[in-house]
Amino acid sequence: MSEALRLTGIEKRFGTTPVLHGIDLAIAQGEFVVFVGPSGCGKSTLLRLIAGLDQPSAGTIAITGKDMTTTPAASRGIAMVFQSYALYPHMTVYANMAFGLETQRFAKPEIDRRVRAAAELLKLDQLLDRKPKALSGGQRQRVAIGRAIVREPVLFLFDEPLSNLDAELRVQMRVEIARLHKRLGVTSIYVTHDQVEAMTMADRIVVLNGGRVQQVGSPLELYNQPANRFVAGFLGAPRMNLIDGERVAASFVAGGLEIASSPPAGATAIGIRPEAITLGAGHTLPVLLAEQLGAETILHLALPAGGELVATVPGQHRFPVGELVPISLPTTALHWFDGAGVAIRPT
Amino acid sequence: MKTTRARLLTHAGLALASLVMIYPVLWMVGSAFKPENAIFTDLTPIPRSLDPVNFVVGWNALAVGFDRFFWNSAVIATLAVAGNLMACSLAGFAFARLEFPGRKLCFALMMMTLMLPYHVTLIPQYVLFLQLGWVDTILPLVVPKFLAADAFFIFLFVQFFRGIPRELDEAAVMDGCGPWRIYWRILLPLSTPVMGTAAIFTFIWTWDDFFGPLIYLNDIQSYTVPLALRTFVDSTSQSSWGQLFAMSTLSLVPVFLFFVFFQNLIIQGIAMSGLKR
Numbered sequence: 001m002s003e004a005l006r007l008t009g010i011e012k013r014f015g016t017t018p019v020l021h022g023i024d025l026a027i028a029q030g031e032f033v034v035f036v037g038p039s040g041c042g043k044s045t046l047l048r049l050i051a052g053l054d055q056p057s058a059g060t061i062a063i064t065g066k067d068m069t070t071t072p073a074a075s076r077g078i079a080m081v082f083q084s085y086a087l088y089p090h091m092t093v094y095a096n097m098a099f100g101l102e103t104q105r106f107a108k109p110e111i112d113r114r115v116r117a118a119a120e121l122l123k124l125d126q127l128l129d130r131k132p133k134a135l136s137g138g139q140r141q142r143v144a145i146g147r148a149i150v151r152e153p154v155l156f157l158f159d160e161p162l163s164n165l166d167a168e169l170r171v172q173m174r175v176e177i178a179r180l181h182k183r184l185g186v187t188s189i190y191v192t193h194d195q196v197e198a199m200t201m202a203d204r205i206v207v208l209n210g211g212r213v214q215q216v217g218s219p220l221e222l223y224n225q226p227a228n229r230f231v232a233g234f235l236g237a238p239r240m241n242l243i244d245g246e247r248v249a250a251s252f253v254a255g256g257l258e259i260a261s262s263p264p265a266g267a268t269a270i271g272i273r274p275e276a277i278t279l280g281a282g283h284t285l286p287v288l289l290a291e292q293l294g295a296e297t298i299l300h301l302a303l304p305a306g307g308e309l310v311a312t313v314p315g316q317h318r319f320p321v322g323e324l325v326p327i328s329l330p331t332t333a334l335h336w337f338d339g340a341g342v343a344i345r346p347t
Numbered sequence: 348m349k350t351t352r353a354r355l356l357t358h359a360g361l362a363l364a365s366l367v368m369i370y371p372v373l374w375m376v377g378s379a380f381k382p383e384n385a386i387f388t389d390l391t392p393i394p395r396s397l398d399p400v401n402f403v404v405g406w407n408a409l410a411v412g413f414d415r416f417f418w419n420s421a422v423i424a425t426l427a428v429a430g431n432l433m434a435c436s437l438a439g440f441a442f443a444r445l446e447f448p449g450r451k452l453c454f455a456l457m458m459m460t461l462m463l464p465y466h467v468t469l470i471p472q473y474v475l476f477l478q479l480g481w482v483d484t485i486l487p488l489v490v491p492k493f494l495a496a497d498a499f500f501i502f503l504f505v506q507f508f509r510g511i512p513r514e515l516d517e518a519a520v521m522d523g524c525g526p527w528r529i530y531w532r533i534l535l536p537l538s539t540p541v542m543g544t545a546a547i548f549t550f551i552w553t554w555d556d557f558f559g560p561l562i563y564l565n566d567i568q569s570y571t572v573p574l575a576l577r578t579f580v581d582s583t584s585q586s587s588w589g590q591l592f593a594m595s596t597l598s599l600v601p602v603f604l605f606f607v608f609f610q611n612l613i614i615q616g617i618a619m620s621g622l623k624r
């Protein structure tokens with residue numbers, strides 16, 4: 001598989017404020033890559049650098065093997081879908097989609113062919129003469145995607161395209177975008193801070209924090225083997241329990257519980273996903289709160305040393321507050337972290 | 348909740364105030380139809396008859412017909428509007444969207460020219476145009492408009508452009524547009540409200556301008572309407588007040604039409620673009 005995009009040592013400063021600190025990343029042809037991270041971590045900034053709307057302070061950007069660090073945006077073969085859609089309000093849906101092709105002096109029949117094909121694909125055929133203000137949120141979103149498609153780009157960029165839609169429509173558009181990607185096979189980079197979107201849509205996820213790549217991998221890789229405490233806490237809902245502890249004699253004690261008997265060297269914290277905790281034999285902890293979701297129950301339990309432990313157990317359980325619940329933390333499901341927060345992998 | 352009585356009183360007060368404001372105009376229009384001896388004796392704005400004799404005689408009362416004056420005024424006002432729309436929108440675009448060295452300083456300097464009284468620059472300007480050999484032509488009245496000399500309108504455009512989301516520009520950049528095409532295809536079509544405003548004010552100010560033409564135009568052939576109206580007062584006997592009012596009334600018609608036409612444009616512009624602000 002050939003390479004669609006390669007970032008090498010990308011840095012970005014605004015004035016003297018560094019925002020991105022050396023990003024290295026390679027994306028293969030046809031991949032759907034999702035950038036996730038908390039607000040302000042530099043996702044949009046990175047995307048704008050790739051698009052060519054902004055210049056990196058250092059580093060190079062290669063697209064389909066060619067260095068395009070200083071190439072103007074329109075010549076990179078990239079299309080971008082903006083969070084606010086950025087449809088031209090004074091143009092019809094048709095004109096919105098045709099505008100880029102007209103600017104690049106495509107022949108009229110070719111423009112017409114591409115716009116109509118995209119409109120059909122996105123079920124916009126009936127709306128071509130409307131102005132954007134006469135469209136619903138989902139339709140506007142589709143026009144924005146259509147405008148990107150007609151350019152037949154080598155790379156699609158999406159910056160939080162669904163964040164202005166309501167929950168139901170978001171799920172629907174998520175499926176539609178994923179289907180579109182399957183159908184067109186164009187390499188895509190999708191920015192979101194919704195981890196459900198990240199987990200469901202991505203071939204690979206890039207987790208960013210504070211302008212650094214924390215981990216790159218498939219959704220399940222990241223879920224099962226987070227590289228550090230940040231990734232461990234960021235993906236998964238409810239969040240992974242992260243509890244500081246220490247070695248006491250031969251065993252590891254965290255939050256006042258004796259967790260395991262032979263901790264790896266250098267471990268200073270453990271992590272365990274709420275859904276990995278099971279009811280029955282082991283520790284007994286008092287219930288702080290039990291949230292009933294129907295299919296499962298989320299238990300908030302008090303740790304002896306303070307703090308809480310969250311456990312998700314299947315089925316419906318009515319635990320009154322204060323009741324002692326027996327739980328066990330399977331050692332195979334434990335994640336170990338060292339003093340720097342980096343995961344310790346079993347060797 | 349106000350009582351009906353209080354509301355009636357408010358409305359009556361406002362109606363009275365409006366009447367006071369508009370009375371001079373009505374009186375002028377009315378006097379245009381009155382015989383000379385009735386103008387200063389009869390203060391009701393409503394004439395006895397609609398006798399158009401003042402209009403007919405007044406039109407050709409001066410050495411040059413009013414068709415000539417209206418034409419001169421129209422040429423100057425049209426060129427001024429075209430110049431201001433073009434130059435001020437471009438300058439506004441540069442300040443609002445382009446990055447260039449000294450942008451902030453230039454903007455500050457431009458804003459300071461707003462505070463310079465007209466009279467301060469009057470003499471130097473006159474000397475400048477005299478040396479260029481432009482006095483006695485319409486060039487001093489028109490050329491500056493094409494050079495974005497009206498800081499007020501530039502500021503108007505800058506403010507308006509700043510209100511248009513930058514993502515639109517960025518989408519256009521992705522679509523392959525350079526600054527010119529962004530200006531022409533994206534920002535200008537979305538700017539009809541501010542263009543309408545700038546057009547109306549430029550037109551009214553230029554059409555009504557007395558001082559500029561007075562200084563730069565000496566030949567009666569190139570007089571504008573306000574200059575011609577002045578001529579009525581000092582060149583003829585007091586028997587031509589009716590004609591003066593008749594011609595003054597006519598001079599308001601273009602301003603009125605222009606306002607009505609472009610006011611519609613402003614409203615349409617807001618509705619069409621779907622830009623809410």
Ligand SMILES: Nc1ncnc2c1ncn2[C@@H]1O[C@H](COP(=O)(O)OP(=O)(O)OP(=O)(O)O)[C@@H](O)[C@H]1O
Nearest residue numbers: 014017019037038039040041042043044045046193
């Ligand atoms: N033009 C700019 N000038 C100065 N600072 C900027 C500029 N653009 C972004 N920043 C800063 O860079 C950092 C990263 O911004 P960015 O928009 O990339 O975050 P993000 O990850 O997209 O966040 P969000 O999820 O909220 O969209 C922020 O701290 C922001 O304040």
Ligand SMILES: [Mg+2]
Nearest residue numbers: 043044045159
């Ligand atoms: Mg962002």
